Amino acid sequence: MSTLFAADEAKRLLDVAIKGDMPDDRGRFGPFGGRYVPETLVPAFDRLEAGVKEHLHDPAFQAEFQKELHEWVGRPTALTFAPRLSEAWGAEVWIKREDLAHTGAHKINNAIGQALLAKRLGAKRVIAETGAGQHGVASAAACARVGLPCAVFMGAVDMERQAPNVDRIRRLGAEVVAVETGDKTLRAAIDEALREWVTDPNGIYYLLGSAVGAHPYPYLVRELQSVIGKEARQQMLDQAGGLPDVAFACVGGGSNAIGLFHPLIADDIELIGVEAGGIGDGLGENAATLATGTPGVLQGSYTIILQDDDGQVQETQSVSAGLDYSGVGPEHALLQATGRVKYISARDDEALEALEELCATEGILTALETAHAYAAARIYAQENPGKRILIGNSGRGDKDMPTLTKIPPRIRS
Numbered sequence: 317m318s319t320l321f322a323a324d325e326a327k328r329l330l331d332v333a334i335k336g337d338m339p340d341d342r343g344r345f346g347p348f349g350g351r352y353v354p355e356t357l358v359p360a361f362d363r364l365e366a367g368v369k370e371h372l373h374d375p376a377f378q379a380e381f382q383k384e385l386h387e388w389v390g391r392p393t394a395l396t397f398a399p400r401l402s403e404a405w406g407a408e409v410w411i412k413r414e415d416l417a418h419t420g421a422h423k424i425n426n427a428i429g430q431a432l433l434a435k436r437l438g439a440k441r442v443i444a445e446t447g448a449g450q451h452g453v454a455s456a457a458a459c460a461r462v463g464l465p466c467a468v469f470m471g472a473v474d475m476e477r478q479a480p481n482v483d484r485i486r487r488l489g490a491e492v493v494a495v496e497t498g499d500k501t502l503r504a505a506i507d508e509a510l511r512e513w514v515t516d517p518n519g520i521y522y523l524l525g526s527a528v529g530a531h532p533y534p535y536l537v538r539e540l541q542s543v544i545g546k547e548a549r550q551q552m553l554d555q556a557g558g559l560p561d562v563a564f565a566c567v568g569g570g571s572n573a574i575g576l577f578h579p580l581i582a583d584d585i586e587l588i589g590v591e592a593g594g595i596g597d598g599l600g601e602n603a604a605t606l607a608t609g610t611p612g613v614l615q616g617s618y619t620i621i622l623q624d625d626d627g628q629v630q631e632t633q634s635v636s637a638g639l640d641y642s643g644v645g646p647e648h649a650l651l652q653a654t655g656r657v658k659y660i661s662a663r664d665d666e667a668l669e670a671l672e673e674l675c676a677t678e679g680i681l682t683a684l685e686t687a688h689a690y691a692a693a694r695i696y697a698q699e700n701p702g703k704r705i706l707i708g709n710s711g712r713g714d715k716d717m718p719t720l721t722k723i724p725p726r727i728r729s
């Protein structure tokens with residue numbers, strides 16, 4: 317439990333969140349979130365916020381979104397019982413298969429939803445940022461689907477590290493814009509995309525990839541990704557005969573985790589978010605934002621961030637490029653501070669071991685990001701025998717083969 321609020325204030329905020337009344341009309345999740353952006357960006361954010369209000373819950377928009385999720389993304393994704401992993405862990409393990417969604421991860425739910433919104437708002441072109449390239453791929457695919465040109469901003473360092481995804485994005489018809497400023501990775505790519513947006517807030521739609529940044533993005537992305545938790549909840553009732561005792565999801569910016577958790581927060585289910593523990597506990601050795609960070613403003617949102625004593629944002633480190641971000645969505649900051657969700661971390665080596673175990677027991681090659689959730693769930697199962705465990709399998713690991721190839725498989729006993 318956090319020391320940010322008194323216990324009664326935490327309870328009051330959690331009650332508001334459970335009732336579904338977050339964020340408030342200023343985009344706040346308790347003290348977190350909001351919109352801390354330069355004056356030049358205010359018209360663009362105002363326009364987006366008005367568009368979200370008008371269209372997101374409009375039945376015609378929802379019908380179109382659900383149809384794309386079904387016919388193009390391939391939803392509902394399966395809920396898979398994992399008998400051999402259950403036996404190995406002494407638990408009952410269920411897996412929500414976002415790896416089976418089109419383009420191989422949950423990111424497509426958000427990308428197609430926002431691409432449809434861009435169309436409704438009359439945008440002439442879409443811009444997006446990407447770090448590892450996964451959101452770039454999803455955005456390029458979604459824009460091709462709705463017939464809008466797309467430019468993906470990507471740090472020059474990431475372009476070199478993720479060359480296959482650069483090629484994938486281009487083949488899907490999008491332009492890749494190399495970002496040579498700042499740290500030349502994800503953070504710089506977001507800054508550069510925001511700069512581009514200011515030049516034409518009416519013609520350009522900015523398709524942000526996670527539940528981070530200034531209002532309304534954390535809310536918009538949560539609403540679009542909540543399909544994961546809504547489906548999983550119903551599938552657990554239908555297939556397992558009841559809700560899980562505990563649910564795990566990996567946390568980078570926090571979009572797959574909030575998508576799974578949000579529809580479960582009113583239930584009596586333990587929720588655990590798993591961040592990248594990298595190679596160690598020192599500042600700069602991991603991306604365990606909630607587990608080790610402090611409150612501050614990053615890219616328009618008041619949230620928990622990794623910073624040094626002078627407020628300098630820290631670089632992160634993780635074997636999984638998709639968890640490598642110095643901030644986290646503001647709703648997670650609140651869920652942690654109120655004690656509703658627990659956030660822990662798993663190290664690179666633990667994630668790699670869990671990835672191998674899942675391959676060998678269930679024939680599922682999961683993404684390196686997702687492997688962190690398995691690593692934490694495995695330890696939990698040892699400490700709490702006989703639990704019914706739900707794991708949000710955010711994506712598939714095919715994209716990680718270049719990384720995995722460099723790491724020799726462990727010899728199993």
Ligand SMILES: *Cc1c(COP(=O)(O)O)cnc(C)c1O
Nearest residue numbers: 568569570571572638685710711
């Ligand atoms: C991008 C990505 C993540 C991390 O992003 P969130 O916004 O935290 O969900 C996790 N898993 C996979 C497979 C990803 O591609």
